[in-house]
Amino acid sequence: MSAQEITSADRNGLIYFSSVPFDSYAQRPHFMVSAFADHGFGKILWIDPYPTRLPNFADLRRIGSHPASLTHNNDMRIRVLRPSALPIEPLPLAGFINRVVAWKPVLARMTEFAHDTEHCVLAIGRPSRLAEWALAHIPHQRSFADILGNFPAFYRGVSRFAMNARMSAICRKVTDVYCSSAQLAQDLSRIRRDAVVVLNGYCTENLPPPSSPVSRKYIGYVGTIGEWFDWPLVRSIASALPTVPIRLIGPEFVARPPDLPANIECIGEQPHEQMAALVSEFAVGLIPFRINDLTAGVDPIKFYEYRSMGVPVWSTEFGEMRSRAAADGVSLICHESSWEHLWDAVNRSHCDFENVARFRADVCWSKRFEPILTRVRRPAEEAARSEFCGETSRTSLDLSAVRRSHSTQLVQFNGRK
Incomplete structure (x- = not known):
């Protein structure tokens, strides 16, 4: 980077209000801020999340729990703030109270940061x-x-109502709205018809080549086992295929059903650096999510994780997975699926290494974020005078066009790529 580029980068700053803590598994937020740091933003201030709902009894189980091991480097370009807050966010005057008793250092730091930059995002x-x-x-x-999910659906009662109101208010006020799925963009179309779909991706750099079929023996799942996980569906697979081992990898936040079939193996949370090796042993990757409000707007990263290793996918028909089919390496499943037939098809399939290489190139995080990075470099006044990509049209919502475009990294939610 030249001296002029370094000087320009020092003038660009990003304040990022994250949906996940910085000290957690590397996810879309981590890769996004790294992309900003790599593309001309020399100053980044990461704001960790704080409780945005009223507490409940389930929170007691999380006290003293161990955080997941870090999977991202300590990037010196990123400064992290961890706001404390009284857990009263949904209540009236909560913002005023927290500004008085908890947020003064954070407010001062953000103000100072913004004044030290010429182009603050x-x-x-x-x-x-x-x-x-x-x-x-x-x-x-x-x-x-950057809307990554149906946030209100995770809450109940007054907390859900408050989160819905806050999300609507913020989406109205920001310059741009990006959504990680077409369903989320549709849900927001009432208030932001210009919402842009930027699908999820995966860290495909430095992945090993796909494994040979002889080393693949598991029906596997990688990820959190939460209330969205369809345990009855997994049990039905295990019962129908008793000689096939089913390996579930990840933390469990719901009770494990009693009397699980013997071929279901739960090995818990594993270090992220071992994931590629573990997934390479999968004959098929499972995404057994329930179909409800929580999952309607989800574009699961595990889809990209499985396919980046050449592993075929069995998924329920939720969120972005509804638009994926055999051409994407996906078989959509339900409780009535013929598991023997599906397993036979897996055993007859083969891995196309060239297709895997193309897929990895298409879904890498740096490529996913290109449209966002291009957009944020422009002053808002300039963007108002110049239409997005030269021909923004905000006259119609064409869902079918959106769902035909999963091979691209961006879809504006009006049917145009």
Whole structure:
């Protein structure tokens, strides 16, 4: 990087309100801020999430739990703030109270950060009162919301109502809205018809080549086992294929059903650096999610994880998986599926190494974020005078066009790629 480029980068800053803690498994937020740091943003301020709902009894089980091991390097270009907050976010005056008793250092740091940059961007990965305050009071040139899920669906009662109102308010105020699935963009179309779909991706750099078929023996799952995990479906697979081992990898946050078939193996959370080796032993990758409000807008990263290793996928018909089929290496499953027939098809399949290489290139995080990076470099006033990609049309919503375009990294939610 030249001296001129370094000077320019020092003038660009990003304040990122993350949906996950910095000290967690590397996810879309981590790769996004790294992409900003690699593409001209010399200053990045990461704001860890704080409780945005009222506490419940389930929170007691998480006290003292061990955080997941880090899977990303300590990037010196990224400064992390961890706001404390009273868990009263959904209640009236909660923002005022937390600004008085908890947020003064954070507010001062954000203000100082913005004043030290010439082109400041606010990015909101999870709606909150703190992020909403920043939109109103922190000097910035552009802002965007990166909507990764149906946040209100994770909450109940007054917490759900408050999160829904906050997400709507923030999406109205930011310069741009990006969504990780077409369903999320459709849900927001009432208030932001210009929402842009930027699908998830995967860290495909430095992956080993796909394994040979002889080393693949498991029906496997990698990820959290939560309330969205369809245990009855997994049991039915195990019962129908008693000689096939089913390996489940990841932390469990719901009770394991009693009397599981003997061929189901739960090995818990494993170091992220071992994931490629573990997935390479999968004959098929499972995504057994329930179909409900929680999963309707999900583009599961495990799809990209499996396919980047050449592993075929069995998935329920939820979220973005509804638009994927055999050409994407996906078989859509349900409780009535013929498991013997599906397993025979897996055993007859072969891995196309050239297709895997193309897939890896298409879904790498750096390519996914190119449209966002191009957009945020432009002042909001300039963007208002110049239509996105030269021909933005906001006259219609064409879902079918969106769902035909999963091989691209960006879809504007009006049917145009």
